[in-house]
Amino acid sequence: MKSDLEIYEHANLIISAISKEISQKYQELNGGDLKVSWHESIAFNAYAHIKNEKNQTPDHAVGLHYELARKLYHDCVEFYEFINIDSVANNLQNLPEFILHFPTGIDKDAAIDYMFVASFSWVFFHECGHLSQGHKFVRSEYLNNEKYTHDQIHESTSSESRKLSEEESLISHVTEFAADYHATLMGISGLIHNCLHSDIQISHTDKVDLVLKINTLYLLGINLVFYNFHEKFFTECNFEFTTSHPHPLLRVGRLITLNIEYFDLINNSNFFNHKFDKLHLTTVGADCSILAYNYWCWSRNLILDIDNSHLGINDYSNPNLLQYYNRIITAWDKVLPTIDLLFDHEEVYLMVFSKQFRTLTRNDQITNNPRE
Numbered sequence: 001m002k003s004d005l006e007i008y009e010h011a012n013l014i015i016s017a018i019s020k021e022i023s024q025k026y027q028e029l030n031g032g033d034l035k036v037s038w039h040e041s042i043a044f045n046a047y048a049h050i051k052n053e054k055n056q057t058p059d060h061a062v063g064l065h066y067e068l069a070r071k072l073y074h075d076c077v078e079f080y081e082f083i084n085i086d087s088v089a090n091n092l093q094n095l096p097e098f099i100l101h102f103p104t105g106i107d108k109d110a111a112i113d114y115m116f117v118a119s120f121s122w123v124f125f126h127e128c129g130h131l132s133q134g135h136k137f138v139r140s141e142y143l144n145n146e147k148y149t150h151d152q153i154h155e156s157t158s159s160e161s162r163k164l165s166e167e168e169s170l171i172s173h174v175t176e177f178a179a180d181y182h183a184t185l186m187g188i189s190g191l192i193h194n195c196l197h198s199d200i201q202i203s204h205t206d207k208v209d210l211v212l213k214i215n216t217l218y219l220l221g222i223n224l225v226f227y228n229f230h231e232k233f234f235t236e237c238n239f240e241f242t243t244s245h246p247h248p249l250l251r252v253g254r255l256i257t258l259n260i261e262y263f264d265l266i267n268n269s270n271f272f273n274h275k276f277d278k279l280h281l282t283t284v285g286a287d288c289s290i291l292a293y294n295y296w297c298w299s300r301n302l303i304l305d306i307d308n309s310h311l312g313i314n315d316y317s318n319p320n321l322l323q324y325y326n327r328i329i330t331a332w333d334k335v336l337p338t339i340d341l342l343f344d345h346e347e348v349y350l351m352v353f354s355k356q357f358r359t360l361t362r363n364d365q366i367t368n369n370p371r372e
């Protein structure tokens, strides 16, 4: 196990490599600048800071706390230990339709490292999403609130006790989902790219197997991020707009959906020369969420029995869930023109809702609108 100092050095190396590439993109697109600032104060936090005014050359910074790296790494280690407890493994296999086996053929240190790299870089990509899409300007324009003109966007505020107004919360949720989308797509496309272009000489079948294994570790790592940021709120979900960030289980649901949609794109593009099984990916996504959720409850002494009841929150037959997403989609469509007018960004990372999903949420609005 790494010492705290080793974790900080490791985190620094990961971000240095990634940010170098992204900084170059900033230069090419806008002549702008992206910096990273590290903080020693003990806070599980990251933030996005846009220093320039609207319509000026981007002067952006991602703030990262060393504590974020330390806590995430320790969670990955403890999570690995959790899934290897005999009673846990037995109880998981008794859950209906649970098929996930923790990736084999990857040793303990490598598995922990994959999860850590996935989770930590995902947070960085999430902040890049806030920056490159100018969410600060979206928030200030649509909330007409001076506070948002100067504020940095902090992730630790997800557990703050102050209740936001419904409008503040809605705009905050939609920009958080957009940053999640940006981060998830950047992470997963980097993963596939690295597998395709790795120097390791392995057969195509083994490469497909490797992609699936790494995808599993990737999903597990990101699940742990969501729970860490929402420690105070994660047990109940009332689909109300009162918080700064969406409920972690809703973020998990979007993560699984986006993961499947991305593999769908790969299937349709033929560039991997393999058709990934959609049903299998769906089940693996749900199983990752079961593992991470139960780990979180176990590690925080919240429940003792392994279960999968939390999956019900993302049940699309729930009218409250559909109503929630209907409002998210409507708000996203409203703010998108503002984002488009801001500095150049990479279109591919802009959040998209599928036609089927839009239809599903609209139907619900007609029959189940609680305000009618």
Ligand SMILES: [Zn+2]
Binding pocket: 126, 130, 153, 154, 155, 176, 179
């Ligand atoms: Zn955020």
